[in-house]
Amino acid sequence: MLRAPLPFSSAFTALLAAGLIAGCASSNEDKTAGWSPDKIYAEARDEMNGGAYDKAVPLFEKLEGRAAGTPLAQQAQLDKAYAQYKGGEKAQALATLDRFLKLHPASPAADYALYLKGLVNFNDNLGMFSWISRQDLSERDQKAAKDSYESFRELSTRFPDSRYAADARQRMTYIVNALAQYEVHVARYYYERGAYVAAVARAQQAIADYQNVPATEEALYILIRSYDALGMTQLRDDAQRVMQASYPQSAYMQSGFKAKDNPWWKFW
Incomplete structure (x- = not known):
């Protein structure tokens, strides 16, 4: 039985629908199916x-x-x-x-996975070239830095002979320095706003929590200046004696906060 031809508009609609179906089929086609x-x-x-x-x-x-x-x-x-x-x-x-390390804890590539995990967080918040924008790395969010440190620490502990261990240890040292400098940055923030008691607390925390780091020198200087501003001359003199014994040629004692014009993190 012959059928009457579709009206033009109906024929066009049918053709368009067929084209869309064909287009969807081709776009959903997996080109890797036979690979x-x-x-x-x-x-x-x-x-x-x-x-x-x-x-x-x-x-x-x-x-x-x-x-x-x-x-x-x-x-x-x-x-x-x-x-x-x-x-x-x-x-x-x-x-x-995280999924890889959970599924394959004994993989020969576990050290690389830990290294890459540390690197992701390290570069996220501690990129080597942030000094171009004059932003001190220690002023940024600290969570990623701590997460990065933990990944590098696990790597160097579990795989001390890994090809990535030496670099991981170097980055750990850098992160510790950055975290210490963060505490000092906060202490200086408080000092510059006249909150001397808060400045003392953060500077003392930096000195207590982080040993043998570059930030200690500035922390001592902030203690000296804050104690002086508070009229606590005995504590000021005690802090000054520690500064003189530890940093006899301290640039802070000679130039004040201008000594920070050449921050440690530029030379990591």
Whole structure:
């Protein structure tokens, strides 16, 4: 039985719908369907090495599923974390690394996972080049610094001979210095606003909590100035004697706070 042709508008609508269906089918098509795990990995690495981290991450995720239970799947997980980190998805990178360490605690790459985890937090809040904007690193949020320290500490404790251990220990020292300087930064903030009792408390905390760090010199200087402002001459003189014994050539005693023009963190 012959059917009457559709009106133009109806025919156009049908063709448009068919085109949309075909378009959806092609857009949902998995181009990796016939690829081997090695090919997926090679493609993902090429994307990552080319800086296309947003394209690399889903490829690594596909590889995790295709090669589940194999060393290649573990490698894909680590590479995915690195791509997320480099792509600015730091929370996702940390989640990926936590999952890797939970699933593969005895993996030969566990040291790298810990190192990368520390690096993500380290660069998030303690980037080496922040001095360009004249922002003292110790003035930034401290949680990431502490999390970074814990990752590096676990790495250096569990894997003391790891190829990453020496760098991790160096970064730990840097973080301790930054945390100490943070306390001194707060103490100086209080001092400059006339809150001398609060300045004394934070300076004392820095001296008590952190030993043999560059920030101790400024902490002692803040104690001297704060005690003097409070009229506590005996404590001022005691702090000054400690300063003279520990830092006989102290730039703070000669130039005051101007001595901070060359902060320690520029030379890490």
